[in-house]
Structures are given as structure tokens and as C-alpha cells.
Amino acid sequence: MTVPTPNLDALRFQNLVDDAKQLLPILYPLWTDHNVSDPGVALLEACAQRIDRLSHWLDQVPDRSVRLLLHHLDADPYPAVPARVNLTVTGTGEIPAGTELIDPSHSVSWYTTSKVTETSSGATVQAVAAEWVSEELGTSSGEPGQRFTATRPLIQVLGLPDGPDQESPVLTVPGGPWTLEPSFSNTTASDKVYTLDPSTGEIGFAPVTPYSDGPRQQGATPPEGAPITLSYWAVLPAPPQPTDLVLPGVQVVIDGYEEALPAETPDEALQRLALGLVPVRRAVTASDYETVLRQSLPAVTRTHTYPADLGATESIAMAAAYAEAGGTAGRAGTLRVRPDRGGRSANAYIRFESPRFPVGRALLHLYSEEVTGEGARVSVRAAGNDDWDAADLDSSNEPGGRGAWVTADVRSCEWAEFDITSIVRESVTAGGSSFSVQVTGDPEADSDFEVVLSSGPGVRAPRLSTDDGADLTVVVIPSGQVEAARTELESVRLLGARVLVKAPTPYEVSVIVDAQLWVSPQDFEGVEAAETAIENSVRGYLDWLTGGEEGTGWPFGKPLRVADLYQLLEGHPDIRTLNRVLLLNGSGVSVDEIRGLAEDSLPDLDTLMLSTRTLEVTVAPIGGDPKVVRATVRGLAPGKQADVDFDALDAMPAVPTGPANADGVATADHTYGGPGTYLVKAVFKTDQVDHSGQIVYVIDPEETP
Incomplete structure (x- = not known):
């Protein structure tokens, strides 16, 4: 569906006058004389005549003016696109870009658009239907600002190599080579330069522009009578679809075909502009900065923009x-x-x-x-x-x-x-x-x-900008793209806008999950698969790109709560009973919520420990002192021993239990140095799998003698 271009010339003088008179009783009830002799009506008619003339002029804007407007809006019409075929080529060597393939049925040449280095096992490449032409566009009048137009749609950006022994496109004028430039803004009167509009094939020479100190020549002008010749790759407008392409020594299979597309007209470009389908080239709002990065840097997978102003104390x-x-x-x-x-x-x-x-x-x-x-x-x-x-x-x-x-x-x-x-x-x-x-x-x-x-963990650090006076902060993922993003945004920001580009600020967290599984503890492969699924759920929930409730990445600056983890795991299909979930901050302290986060903060899951109780472990104080404890391990084979790590978060040396009794129970004792949260883990190793179990033991400072 296309957006129709409005006909601005549809408003006529009498229609405007009639519409205005119909509004008078509503807007001005005391205005009762609507005859042409009334001075007020005469003013309305004068305005209607002016609007009638202006609307006519607006609909008479020439294509060249429309193209200039589109250029300033970074919405230049798209150039013509040649017919394309996708190929699988199998051979013994390298195929350079621009290699010619012949369609024997229609005598049409197709040219590869990229280099293929290895073809022995089959490689994919695209080819286009094109023709190298040299065309004399006309003769120079010797005046500045001359323009000439090629008669064939040209190819400029599809990866074709240079033409036969020369660059593409190339402008030939007697007296020396001429260089293609995007504009005349940085050229001098002696520079032999020209511009090219790929959608129309129009080339332009430098004009004379007025300055405060007098007119200035923006570039050289071809001498009077000099022929102007342009050599370029031209689009074949409607080549037949090939059924077979021949390249000596190479097997060629045609996988797909796309028809040639004509150059976009100014009206079509205006419709595209109205639909918002034009790339953003100037960042004004915060969302513009994110749009620019999405369009220009595909390696940037996620961005977040927020004002750097602190606002209040x-x-x-x-x-x-x-x-x-x-x-x-x-x-x-x-x-x-x-x-x-x-x-x-x-x-x-x-x-x-x-x-x-x-x-x-x-x-x-x-x-x-x-x-x-x-x-x-x-x-x-x-x-x-x-x-x-x-x-x-x-x-x-x-x-x-x-x-x-x-x-x-x-x-x-x-x-x-x-x-x-x-x-x-x-x-x-x-x-x-x-x-x-x-x-x-x-x-x-x-x-x-x-x-x-x-300022300990969990206490918000001062949110100071590292760039004094920055108006906007743009956070970029991954961090390796920060410098590229900074360079890209520097070219699109408004003059005077101060933008800080940085990587996210990670905050370290650890998660401990204590649960019983539906799978039998003796089904070691099933236990391993269930633990892997649980770990993937937690890590996926906190993922910077695919995490969060919406699956679009963990929200920047959102506090992480232990309740969120309970909600995530309580419905997990592999968990029969969820005994306990602990959230530890960067210092290993168990907290209910990670608070005080900066706007650009994201969680960094340092450690994820699962206690699925292949072995059952309990810890109890001995003699009333919570620091002196005994760990009891159940589920061992009689006579076997387990290694007990009384502080798995701090990698303490393991303490071996005594041999298990006939009921498969063994114990080990330990004395802690002081209050804290400790993960107690027991492991019994076999040749095939490690049997393990763990439990969290907390020593409250108020209960410590």
C-alpha cells in the first residue's frame, strides 16, 4: 500500500471564500453582512486569492528542487538495481570479483560482485547483469555549474570491480583526470572535480557561489568545446532469466533470480519519507541516537540512552x-x-x-x-x-x-x-x-x-558523569563497540550537544538454588540434564540481550530481587520442591534485593550454585556453639567417605568424613571463625559421576558467643 501524494492545487478561490463564510456565524455571530461590498469579505477574498496562487505554485515544484530537498533530508532516491542471480560455484581455484559468466541462450553477460577464494567444496556468490559502456554526454560550454546526464541507468555500489583498465565510473575530459566528490564544500577553484547522482546518472561541475567577500569558484570548469565522456557499468533493464550460466572450468548452479529494479522517482522517495523509512542521519532526540546505531552498526546488539543530568541533589x-x-x-x-x-x-x-x-x-x-x-x-x-x-x-x-x-x-x-x-x-x-x-x-x-x-556493596556509588557537562549518556552493548559507536554518533549529533558513550556498568551477583528434582537422584544423567536446564533458566533470565520478563534483555538499572528468582524457578518443570534461593551481592552477603543501582547497571552473574541433593547434607552446631558444627552426609554406600567443603564460596580445603555406616551416613566436624553465610557442600567422587549435596548454614552475629 502506498501513500497518495496530495494534490495541493485542489483548493480554488471560490471554495475558500465559501468555506470561510460558512464559519462566520459560528466564530463571529455579530458579523451579519456577508456581501462582497463588506470590507471584511473583501479581505477574505484577498486571502483566498493569495492561497489559491500559493497552492498552485506548490504543485509546480520541479523534480530538481524536490531532489535537492530530499538530499538535504538524507532521502535521496535509490538508484537502479540490476537483475541478480545467486550462484553456487564449484571448481579448483579462485574466482575474482567481476568474472564474466555467459548466458548462451540469450547472449547476456553476468558479472560476479565479490571475490571467491575457495571453490573446491562449493561456494556461493552473486552475479549481476551489466554492461560496460562509454558515452559522450555532450560538449562543454565553458560556463560554471554545467550538468550532463547519462542515458543508461548506472551501477555504483554493488561491488563490481573497475572497468577495463580503469576506475568505475570515470569521467574523461581533455586536459587531465577528474575526480568524483560527494560535494563541492571542500574544493578550490583549481580542483578538477565533479559530482554524480546515481539515481539519475546526472554529473555536475562546480558552480560559482556568492560569499561576503565576493563570488567564489568552487572547482574547475571544463574548457569550452571539450567533449564530456562518462564510462560506467550500466544496468541491463530487462534481461531474460537465465537457465544456464557458463564459466570455463567451473560448475555453476543457479539458486535464485531477482529482477532488475528501476531507479526510484522523487515521488516514490517522498512516499518513503512520509512512511518514516528514511535512515536517521541527524540525532535530535534520545531515540535518534539508538536508531542511528541500529542502522549503522549491526554489531551493536543493544543500546540504552538517558539524560546525564542529575536533576536534584x-x-x-x-x-x-x-x-x-x-x-x-x-x-x-x-x-x-x-x-x-x-x-x-x-x-x-x-x-x-x-x-x-x-x-x-x-x-x-x-x-x-x-x-x-x-x-x-x-x-x-x-x-x-x-x-x-x-x-x-x-x-x-x-x-x-x-x-x-x-x-x-x-x-x-x-x-x-x-x-x-x-x-x-x-x-x-x-x-x-x-x-x-x-x-x-x-x-x-x-x-x-x-x-x-x-560505601559498601549495595550502597549506591555517586552517579557522577565521567564527561563534565554531558547532556546525554548512550550505553552500548557489547563494550567492544563503544569506540565505533562514539565515532558514529560524533558525526550525527547536533552542534553543541554533549554525548557520553560508554559500556554498561556491571554489578556482581551470585545465586544459590537449593531444590529437589523430579528425577531420581540415582539417575545421574537425568540429574545433570535437569541442573543444566535450571542453570540455563537463571542465566537466560539475567542475560543482557535476551533476559528479563519481556525476553529483550535485563532492563538497565532494574533492581534484582530474590523474589524474582523464586518466581522464575517455582514453575520450573525439573524442580519438585524449591527449598531456598539465595541472592548474594558482590561481597558474598545474602540480600533480598540489589538496590541503589546506576541508570546503566546490569547484573553480572559471577557464580551460580545448585543444590539438588544427590546426597543429603545437614549441618548442626555441637555443644550450643553455632561456630562449632557437624555436617551429616546421607546417601553414601556403606564404608565410603565424602569430602565436605564447609565454605564452598571461599574454596576452603575439604574435610573428609569418616566411613559411612550401614545406613550410608557419615559425619565431619568443623569450627568456623565467625558469623557469616556459608555454603556447605559434600562430594563423593566415582569414575563416572560426582555425587554431591549442599546446604546453606548461617551464623547470626547475635547468636555468636
């Missing part, structure tokens, strides 16, 4: 501790992120409102695995002083991570702030998910206090 509560001589008291510090005046970038700063800082100096320490502190600065201000005092950071490698510190005078005051934007941004840019800040007194000044803030 955000606060991140962080664990805080305060200690001073004479005792310990709980005090709070806050790390805040706030936008600048323009609302685009943000500052990260720490504000302490209590306790009062002692007279003297304070040392600010920052620790992170990513932060170096090199070149970063920290600004400090305190109550009674509105100015920020900048201080250079000293840095060094600290055990367990890199550290940086600054010495600042804070004196006794109601509050103090430390602006740590640059160093936090360095951590975020490097992929950091956690860092800590420590403020201590200066021992030399006898000021003894300490405040520690740590």
Missing part, C-alpha cells in the same frame, strides 16, 4: 563510626552528591555536622582499589568561612588498595565540608564500586578523633 547514607579518647560514641557523617548550577555535572562532598572538630588540623584519607589521587585536589571549608581552600593530595599504594590523603585546617567549628569530586570521579571512571573516607585528628596537635565512611 542526591544523598548517599554511608556507615559511619566515631571514636575519641575516653570512649566511643555513634556519630553520623554524610556523603552527598549535588549538581552544579547548570544541573549537568555534580560535586561529591562530605559534610560533618557533629562532632565539633578540636582545635588544630585534620587528616583526610581516601582509600580505593582504583583511586591514585594523582593530580586530584580536595577543597575544604568550615563554618564561618564561605571560601573553599584547595589542597593538593599526596598519594601512595596502601595495603589492600590505593590511598590518598590531604591535611587541612578545620579548627573548632559547627561543621566542615570536604569536596572530593575529582577523586570520586576517578574511582567511578575506573569502574570502582566502593571506597572509604577516613578523617582523623593530627597526632602532633593532640587532636584525637576518627570518622570513617565506607
